[in-house]
Amino acid sequence: MEKTASELAPSWLSIPKDVNAISKSIWPASFVxxxxxxxxxxxVSVAQLVAKYGSPLMVIDQADFISRAQVVKQAFDSTAxxxxxxxxxxxxxxxxxxxxVVKWVAANGLNMDVCSAGELALALAGGIEPGRIGLHGNNKSVSEIDEAVTAGVGAIVIDSEIEIERIASISSSQNKIQNVRIRVNSGVHAFTHEYLATSREDQKFGIAIADVPELVAKIRSHSQLNFLGLHSHIGSQIFSVEGFIESVKRLMPLHKLLLETGSVPELNLGGGFGINYTAADQAPEVSFFASEICSEVEKRCRELGIEVPVL
Incomplete structure (x- = not known):
């Protein structure tokens, strides 16, 4: 690799000796x-695809997508x-x-995360079971919550106090019991770009650890709500496992505290595992993240004398 001549270019950006070379760490496995x-x-020839469909054109290799999805699922299934x-x-x-894409996700045993009424409608149109859908979002409208409860989504992630009453009211009007998680802002500073970090103290996402017990008590006061557990998401494009380990350390004592007053079957630690966008990136295998996270959860549960939750 030769350095670029531009002084404005980032230090990692280099001009490859062969500009036609294909980096296997970036492109799909079938890209040749x-x-x-x-x-x-x-x-399939890209030239033929362009001739048939025109350009620009987005092309997804179904086999490669499914292979990657299976790698992630198998990594966590095995370590859990x-x-x-x-x-x-x-x-x-x-x-x-x-x-x-929804059909591929459903056929391979994954769940689906949606953040709007549009994404929910698309997921349902793709045929995935509503119980395998989770609704996220820090600014859910009443209509979006209503559509999610009506559809029978598997969980709604509560991102603010006001959502508790809204979900309870809508569930009551439909005579349903809705599963919920509560998103916790753990204050963990993930090792990623500052614009991709989502769990720092000044972020709009989630609820501070100190406020969680009171809000969980409010959730449990509603017979229409079933509290599943805590959810945390520290960011995206994360190459280091340390942020996830720190999240486990901060959330497990809270998880144990909540167990004193009721059931807490799950602990969702989020994703955001990094991938290679450039030849300079060296993203760890998902199996590494899965192994380290599960090991830390088991260790903390053993120290606290509690059962390991569903992850």
């Missing part, structure tokens, strides 16, 4: 260049089973959501 120089994805629990893996609709 044949002897004639034509690029193929999943065995070693500590006598299970894990729920969610696909984030915001990354790419089409009805066809």
């Amino acid at each position: 260049r044949d002897a004639s120089g034509d690029v193929q994805v999943g065995g 089973s070693k500590i006598q629990t299970s894990a729920k893996v969610y696909y984030a609709s915001k990354s790419l959501s089409t009805t066809e």
Whole structure:
């Protein structure tokens, strides 16, 4: 690799010796260049795709998508089973959501995370079971909550105090019991770009640890709400496991405290595992994150004398 001549370029940006070379760490596994120089994805010529559909064109390799999804699910299934629990893996609709993608997600045993009425409608149109959908968002409208309860989503993640009464009221009007989690702002500073960090003290997302016990008590005071547990999301494009380990350390004592007054079957520690966007990136394998996180959860539960929750 040769350094770029531009003084304005970031230090990691280099000009490759072969500008036509394909970095396997960035592109799909099926992304290759044949002897004639034509690029193929999943065995299909990109030139032929452009000739048929025009350009610009977004192309997704279904086999590669499914393979990556299975790697993530298997990593957490395997490590969770070693500590006598299970894990729920969610696909984030915001990354790419089409009805066809939803079908792939559903067929491979993943759950689906949605953050709006539009994403919810698309997930349902794609055929995934409503019970495998989780509704997120720090500014949910009453109509979005109503649509989620009507659909029978598996969980709604509470992001502010006002949502407790709204979800309870809507659930009561429909004579339903709605599963909920509460999003905790743990104050953990994830090792990522500051614009991708979502759990710092000045962030709009979630509820401060000190305020959680009171709000969980409010949730439990409503017979229409079923409290599943805590949820945390410290950011995106994270290459280091330390932030997740620190989240476990901060949330496990709170988890134990809440167990003193009721059931807390789950502890959702979020995702945000980094991927390679450039040849300079060196993202750890998901299996590494899964192993380290599960190991820390098991360790803290053993020290606190409590059962390992569903992750």
